[in-house]
Amino acid sequence: MAPRVKDGEVVLAFSGKWVSWTHTIVAYAAFLSALVVGVSLHYRKIVQNEHWGYPEEWFPSVSATIGDRYPERSFFMVFIAITSGPRFVLVGLWYLLTARPNSTLPKFVAFTGLFRTLTCGGWTYVTSTDDHDWHDIFMISYLVATLPWTIGCLALSPENAKAVKYRKYLASAFFGTLVPLVYYFIQHKVHKVAGAYTKYAFFEWALILFDVAFDAVTALDFETFELVVKDVKGASKGNNKIIADAVIEKQKENQVGQVFAHKFAWSEAIDAAADVYNGFVFWSILTSLGVVVWSTDFPLWHMGISGYEILIMTTISPFLLGVKSVRSMVVKNLRLCHLLSSFGLLAYLVENPVLRLFVVGFAVWMSCLSWAATWYAEAGHPVNLESRISAWTIGLLASSVVKFACRTSNPIWPISHSTNGGLNGLGFIVAVLSVLRSTRRGPLGAGDLTAQGRMEGSSVLAGMGIGGIFFGLHSLLSDSSTMILWVWEGYPVRGPIAAPHGALTIAAMGAGLLFGIFNEDLARGWTTYGIGCIGAALLTTRSNWTGYYGALIMAVYLMAVATPLITSAARKNPATTFGFGLLVYNFMTLFHVWVVAYAFVPGGPLVRERTDWVMISNMLLIGCGVFTSLAPNQAAQRRRFGASPNSRKQRPYYMYVLGVLELFAVAIAYLRFPTYDYVPYHKDDKILTAGIWTIHFSLDNDMWSSEYRMRDVIKELEIDVIGLLESDLQRIIMGNRDTTQFLAEDLGMYVDYGPGPNKHTWGAALLSKFPIVNSTHHLLPSPVGELAPAIEATLDVYGEMIDVFVFHSGQEEDPEDRRLQSEYLSKLMGATPRPAILLSYLVTKPLEGNYNTYVSETSGMHDIDPSDWDRWCEYILYKGLKRTGYARVSRSTITDTEIQVGKFVIGEPVPEAEKARNKLITEEEVPEGRRFPKMFYGEGVRGHFYHVFDEPRYYA
Template identity: 70%
Template structure:
């Protein structure tokens, strides 16, 4: 025990020691906790703790941290004892670090201390709630711990005292820690998703490395804490042999109160935090309403099969043009609160049952929202800090919208196509929206009815920039899975997966927001623009991870350039910058729909299949905005002055926005953990070697009453016990369809593998495959379509009870294009004939049974047979097969989910190729013989719940009951 350095103050000292002992004790006990569990676990339960859900010893031979500390007695109990002891030094370490780095008026030490405190609490969470106890909460707390490690690590490095040795160690250890996360995630995915033997052992080494590096980083505080001496003083002389010259207790209490006041005074204000939260939520409401407009408009051309007239409501966004009328601009500027509150009609719309009136309600909400935001931005443009807050509310609101959509499987919970029955939180969202709008507009506008306008630069070029920017943000970043599906190319997986890697998009967007605010002078340059163009080109031209890296570059650039570009536009005439800007944006929206809808719109063939043209046009418009920014800065000569002014006046709110960004990232990661694939993918009747296959045209997941239909689809697929299903008209990754992906929800909820099929940049209406059986390989095909719309197809090979089975999912061209359909039938027939394996076709053929192209699909070339050639009521949907034992076939009514029934067939998978061949040695008459249901084993029968009137409008129809065949 070191003697006190202050001999004149030794009176009443009971204990004193160097602050370094806090660091050393924390390090030693923490390492002892983990090391003791590892040693005891390997000694007593080695084979049990290296066993995981897929493999055991010798494929896996080193235990993970979670298995070591959480699965077995006594190592679990010993670990918990030592980790509990560690908590004391840990809290002391965080407290001493705050005392060492605290400075008057500085908020950073408080933020770092808070992150250290939360980090410590989450550590207790994931160590005491093990993966065995509660897997979800263990992972949530683990990820939260890692997330809060980011501000703790960065803050400790930033606040380090001038100790070169300590700073060097911190940088090395922090770099190693975060660098280790990359291979850690990679090998975890290899284990969890790809089931690679031995991958979990490698993952375990990286996991233990994180523990070592994490504790070592905090151990570096020993080099700084030598400046502290911890003293325990008996102020009343109650201890034995204590000296009696205590500090008066009244003075001690006064000093304690003073210290507490200092700890919570400067920097943070609840009022400011509420302001930022309200503004970001109001920005979220804006994007929620805007992204819903295309979705409710799309409902009408779907049912009209062409232009309906309601498409005109996409022009609801151009209302900022009204600000060009001076009396009206004055009225709107003085009544901004009313306009913003009226915009919430877009949230109230879910209460309107009639689709037409719901559309008009949403259109009104969009009109008011665009008008109100344009007026507010222009009115606040004279104050850099407030303008920056408004712009950040818009951009972070988009990020919040993407986070919410990920948590709700690509649906926004406050969209007007959502309600309680399909997972909507409309009432909650509306209530928060009202509060946010009132808080957002509580300050009076800084400019009155005739606000000043910045005459430097061009308002028209600024409008071009706004058009390109908003189109890019909306079309690519309003959902985290959009760019991932652009680069998706089937199995085996060679790129990102939506429910695993979506956070990378959020991280890129976050980095872009930070860069746009902190370094606008670097963002608004031709160099940065060239980097953004490079990212756009890579995303457009390449697949897999390389293509996605281009998408991440583009995402960061779009979010970064948004701040200077919108700020510049706000200072000019809003009627031009936002009115004209949104007008051009609307044409870009139509352009990017017409590249796939060319068969139904005037002039469509001119832009047929030219997503590349859309991307080039978007970047050219953004380039016009960048040119305007650069020329404006050059002419005004105020670049450095503006930079200094922003530094001094516009930074007070940034810590709150940084907190919101951090919180949104944490929430996304928590949702990511909950959505991480953990299904067992078991077929319904494995012991019978039965495969139940279905085909369904889902009409873009909007039901007859304009509600999102995923939940109802899920229920029917589950109740029919379908193992493999093809979904058609399933590509929803466009603005007009809400940038959604129904297959994510269905696959995760039903426990199925999914192949999305040709991505949104392949210009089809979509074909997807869901399977209870592993998809070993899949290729995507675009069939010949010289006149009409492209016909997508998936050719997938499944591992069905150890037998390789090929499944084809196909949507042919329309009735109006007979030559297209003839060419497509020949292509697909040859494709199916190229496989000698048992096969199933789940298709939309647009032909009559036994006539025309039917005889190309069902032919000696394809080798395929009709599941029931006596069913003469079909026109579109067909199920064909070969090499399998057909046992049953049924048609189930759609209720109001879509416009097409669900067709289902049952097959028994032969255990050998000889058995498969023997199926067809019997006469055709014998193979086609119908049998009564009582001759079919129970496991092969269709559910009885759909007999008669069925349930929820679903029943067996056409035949009124399933058909069973000789087997």
């Protein structure tokens, strides 16, 4: 045993456990002293929240307790400052205890511990009142760092059974507490349930207790230290094995256990990041193709087949790999091929939409060819093949994370530019650098295209599997909110919402990816396939949380099965597996468009509204891939060419990138959580300004993404409630977007997306400054033409319940549909005893035909201005409200339809006689708070101006 100390050399010596005990006692003192003082001095104030106070809420949250009130804030800050000293020492001792040669995990955990300590000081000393943004940044950083700190400490725990047991219990309790914590927060914030915040507060305090207690367990480990400082038992000298080492020695073939067993190298990490970015660029280019085809094609201009659709066939370029000379040339020049595909990111520089489409089409052609050739060339080298597939699948996840951050838009799409959130130039520069980095070493199989070890099985079936997996990943996982909107059924909220629950979809994608890499045989198996089919059935047939559970299963399964299916396909004829596979993918893409676009395409009525057929077909295609990947002798070949120790040197870096992306998604979810503190524009005047706008899929007349321009004009018109039509963008042809997320968050509004993308409509959405108490989605009678969506919502407007209907009727070519729809909606509006507003697209002339069904005794509705003869599509109707103003505003080049806006005052008597109700007055007779903005008079602003009447109309 090493000598303890020499006499007279040490002034003070004490056990390392007292560092942990000091940290624990002072940290608890900080929170508990603030709680005692706060309850004693300001009890009713600190239990009060934005919705409820005492007695409904009777226990304060952590943030309310340690917030801005004196003196409890001072108690907290003094003790938490004292805590920082032992905290830094605790992190340092933990590193000394766990450090070992050739391992980066202890360094990473130590850095995380220091980072958490600094960010704790950040959110402690910068309150939300001082600087809300920085307070949130520090808080999010602290919470995000808690995950790697906890997992890292578990992985590095010394062989101390008691300490390991306590850590597992406390970590499980901490992360388990997050579930009810989020649940009760949503109950409070979204549903405004009395008492929910008190329950949330208990779980929030539990998190504090568990968090501090987790670090207190180090007292059991630090007994090995005597602060001189010397290690009296030799634990820090590497003599004692930690649990992670013992596991690796005992299970040398355990792939998961060896992920972090190698020395960290920045060059390898940069390689992995470059590979993943190349995958991100592939998915960005591929997902943009449908948008530019759609915007150049039907229905925006041609309303039918125009011929530009042929460019979706640019994905079948891998057919060229069937020609030996072409295959050899492509494989030997992969760097050039990938660089050429990256030039698709410069398509935004081409202003002509048709030419822009051709640039994107060429980029997709080269992208598909490049990636298929890359997989084929690495087929005989499982380590490199796994890395390329990992990069491609993590690239999809990165695309979803970026869209989650940008509220479903991709900043490097060709419909983006500098004024609408685009980062195209930066994206292109990074893409070029990434290609140069990741292709500096050519594929090991470039010189031998016979690719030894080719697997048995049918290339055709493998190609069908590739088509299925490409389509499944693209249609369901290229945006984190797509499947959430499949199961959305309106208010009150009974299921997931895009933010924060998009992070759950991304987490499921990451879990599926790890499953497919670390247990490939199970991922490709029939049992897992069966579970995937159950997920598909739940997603297709159920709504709310039940349907979303199916969505999460699908996310896990699709990401998991991608690795074995692509691995199998890469070892067969590439022209068939990837060329034919992407042809099948194109067929599925058209199939999935035809179910809603049946009115505009030949043969469309045959597959009208058959999303279930699409899902069944997709799962059968994936099943074909699973079947051929399980062909005889393939298991032996997989073992022969399976993962080698070298693969374990590459895997960790892709896992690091994946971990960073997942943590980023968690931070985004926190930042995007709805605040629900929205305020109408003229609260003091009790004015409700309502509008209707057909936004034509958020693409302007020059084919740029239009959500920024839409936001600006809606804000400047001071619209409190607006119905948006032709707003469903959650399909491949529209880029799997959702403009309502961007508008709602930027404008501070509640949002109801309306009937989801699996309901086969062109979309209807409602944005409101007022709380949406309840909403119901309707699909109106449509025996021949397109389905007509409607939203029936009850809003809490200044304490009065008002119904708002948003409706898009069928097209002009189907008069019987429109007649049936008018009768249905008229009865629906007539059934409500509350005041009501209809924001609609009716396809009728004023005072003629179906107009007299909408405006009738049955509905009880009045036209906002019966004298406005120059209407065909958009109408605002109302009942039980005093209308004070009406305006028509030019759309500029945003879409093909104007904005119609009406003003209503709440709480004043409603004129009964029609003459009195429609009496016009001058603007000078109208109080200032009831007037329309002056900026739209004359030439207006950015092409928006009052037109038809040349000015708003006001009524007595």
